[in-house]
């Protein structure tokens with residue numbers, strides 16, 4: 001019943017790439033872990049949800065934990081989120097449910113799924129594996145609010161998100177899916193600078209874009225935040241990068257100090273990933289000849305957290321971009337990671353001493369002035385129109401099941417996933433009339449009166 005409600009609501013993971021939640025829950029697990037770390041600096045969306053919807057989230061967490069027959073139901077968050085922990089623990093006590101709070105140190109990327117599994121259980125997810133391989137299912141706290149709402153038949157039609165950075169009034173927004181970023185910016189009082197760039201998501205793993213791209217952006221099921229920023233050296237360099245130059249610099253300037261490897265969170269939990277080796281390999285190989293060599297395959301284990309290039313490298317090189325480049329070449333050649341049987345996974349003995357404080361990231365990214373901005377108030381908004389993407393998840397795109405001119409209500413099905421494919425249905429986020437259907441989106445305009 002609960003699984004069906006989750007599938008009907010079109011729920012996907014709010015914290016990452018949008019894996020369809022109903023598909024994830026078709027299993028049993030020893031641990032059900034809730035990712036409540038919100039480890040990307042500046043974002044406050046999950047903080048808001050924990051502070052204002054703790055009881056709803058805890059109720060849903062307990063029910064999904066029971067569905068998975070989990071022996072341990074754990075909310076993993078950072079110890080210094082004292083207000084949020086208080087709200088969660090009060091909700092747990094009030095509901096009398098077998099849920100506990102696991103308190104982590106303040107480091108990045110505490111919210112990386114595999115890092116979190118290691119922190120909570122001491123187990124390393126196998127290279128190129130997923131948490132269920134070690135008995136765990138992990139979901140984001142915001143996803144649990146959607147699960148709670150799905151129990152009353154509500155579909156995923158709205159999104160909480162943070163808008164912060166160079167804006168007049170940073171805040172949390174509660175908007176329908178498909179609301180334009182331009183309207184979100186207006187709700188924050190507009191930008192404080194004329195020529196800005198933006199980050200869709202957090203400073204480390206978000207997608208960076210310029211004002212020219214901004215007008216095209218809309219809120220999706222996975223939008224967690226919008227950060228408006230100046231054209232800062234490092235962020236802009238990443239955005240503007242020329243892969244030819246990145247490779248040339250990697251070949252000429254890598255001093256093989258290994259810092260990128262030592263600080264890599266996946267290396268630290270025992271994965272055979274050594275970005276310094278990939279960099280070295282690049283120096284002696286023509287990029288066109290990237291093949292299934294085991295060293296190139298290591299790039300497939302990279303979660304693209306960015307620590308190697310934002311924090312570790314003393315030469316200003318970009319191992320993450322190199323890994324992304326290698327991954328693309330391997331994907332083109334159909335090369336997948338070859339797991340090795342009985343591979344011993346050795347956890348770094350230095351791991352506890354090498355955790356990266358978020359402050360270091362903020363300093364490098366030049367975002368320090370935004371750290372102390374208060375992002376607490378929430379504004380709910382109803383736009384005159386929305387443009388809803390037909391794919392906001394991992395899996396097959398949905399197919400439009402409405403026609404131009406149709407009158408529809410919030411929650412009506414507008415995009416249906418192919419029956420047997422991985423995916424999630426998409427629903428109308430406002431009452432109105434369908435005014436445009438493109439291959440990748442449906443536009444709805446609010447009905448007058």
Ligand code: SF4
Pocket residue numbers: 260263264265266267275301302303304305306307308309319320323
């Ligand atoms: S981005 Fe760098 S630090 Fe992060 S997982 Fe990849 S190689 Fe490791």
Ligand code: SF4
Pocket residue numbers: 253254255256257258259260261275276279312313314315316317318319
């Ligand atoms: S940290 Fe930089 S210089 Fe050192 S090995 Fe890695 S890429 Fe090379």
